[in-house]
Amino acid sequence: MTSAAAKATAMKSYEMKSKVVINDLTIDTGTNEADASTGQILSMLKNAELTIDGVYQAEPMQTELTTVLNLKGDMAMSFTVPMVMSGQKLYVKVPSIPFLPIPETIVNKFVEVDLKKLAEEQGTEFNPAQMDAQKVQKLSNEVMNTLLGEYDEAKYFNNIKPKDAGLPEGVDAKQVVQFQVTNDNVKEALTILVNNALPKIMDILSKDEYKDLLQVDPADLAKAKEELQSSEARAEFDKSLADLNKYLTINQFHLNTAVNKDDYPVYQDMLMDIKVNDPEKGENVTLSMNASNQYSKINEKQTFKIGIPQGDDVITLEELQQQFGGMGTSTY
Numbered sequence: 001m002t003s004a005a006a007k008a009t010a011m012k013s014y015e016m017k018s019k020v021v022i023n024d025l026t027i028d029t030g031t032n033e034a035d036a037s038t039g040q041i042l043s044m045l046k047n048a049e050l051t052i053d054g055v056y057q058a059e060p061m062q063t064e065l066t067t068v069l070n071l072k073g074d075m076a077m078s079f080t081v082p083m084v085m086s087g088q089k090l091y092v093k094v095p096s097i098p099f100l101p102i103p104e105t106i107v108n109k110f111v112e113v114d115l116k117k118l119a120e121e122q123g124t125e126f127n128p129a130q131m132d133a134q135k136v137q138k139l140s141n142e143v144m145n146t147l148l149g150e151y152d153e154a155k156y157f158n159n160i161k162p163k164d165a166g167l168p169e170g171v172d173a174k175q176v177v178q179f180q181v182t183n184d185n186v187k188e189a190l191t192i193l194v195n196n197a198l199p200k201i202m203d204i205l206s207k208d209e210y211k212d213l214l215q216v217d218p219a220d221l222a223k224a225k226e227e228l229q230s231s232e233a234r235a236e237f238d239k240s241l242a243d244l245n246k247y248l249t250i251n252q253f254h255l256n257t258a259v260n261k262d263d264y265p266v267y268q269d270m271l272m273d274i275k276v277n278d279p280e281k282g283e284n285v286t287l288s289m290n291a292s293n294q295y296s297k298i299n300e301k302q303t304f305k306i307g308i309p310q311g312d313d314v315i316t317l318e319e320l321q322q323q324f325g326g327m328g329t330s331t332y
């Protein structure tokens with residue numbers, strides 16, 4: 001997995017597919033009136049699906065992402081939001097969303113956002129480093145390596161035969177590694193996270209190479225690390241951990257990573273099925289969800305289906321504001 005994370009930073013172009021599915025979401029507050037008020041919202045979120053299909057290349061920088069949200073239940077709906085990024089320009093396609101008063105004249109138009117101009121209007125300086133997808137990938141991999149590296153290999157990791165891993169069609173893996181947390185080791189896992197991993201992750205976030213990307217004051221991170229490691233914080237954490245079994249039940253939690261013959265992490269999937277409860281208030285929350293991410297056509301020449309929007313297909317932020325009668329883009 002360490003080798004795969006290092007290889008991921010060498011990905012100059014790729015296609016990606018991400019998906020999140022909420023299998024179950026139940027909130028029991030112990031109050032019929034409150035439960036009724038949240039019931040309709042929860043019925044929409046149960047079995048909801050969020051998918052993101054994308055194409056990326058580093059040189060010249062261009063990214064396409066198409067986000068699709070499918071809501072189920074009595075008020076089922078679906079809408080799609082394509083986005084394009086090139087240089088300092090971001091284009092977002094205006095979707096048709098039921099129940100939202102979006103003028104038909106702008107539906108399916110691309111709103112052009114000049115990120116440099118927008119930053120100047122807000123009194124800040126445009127920072128190209130925040131658009132550096134490779135640096136984001138490097139940071140993500142460094143954090144993940146540091147986090148997982150704190151856990152005992154024999155206790156938390158398993159090798160799974162690729163044929164038994166439920167990989168989607170087209171994913172050719174030589175190895176699948178599973179990281180798993182259960183009720184039996186969750187207390188130890190959280191202790192390792194808080195006492196060992198988080199301080200090291202804060203050190204990573206404080207590195208000069210990520211300063212422009214994160215726009216976080218290193219002094220603030222240093223203060224947060226000091227507070228995290230204080231005797232008062234440790235005592236409070238230990239106290240909460242002792243009663244953890246009263247509040248948290250892990251039915252299942254695992255993260256699978258599939259690595260191909262070239263050591264690229266071509267597929268990841270996570271399953272989380274947990275129950276959180278507050279016995280004093282009589283409140284219970286059940287959450288079950290799947291998430292996956294797949295890479296293909298790594299370092300190959302990419303095909304962009306949308307391209308750079310132009311002409312009559314494009315409107316400015318100002319035109320968007322005018323169409324909404326002065327409500328402003330933040331309202332949109």
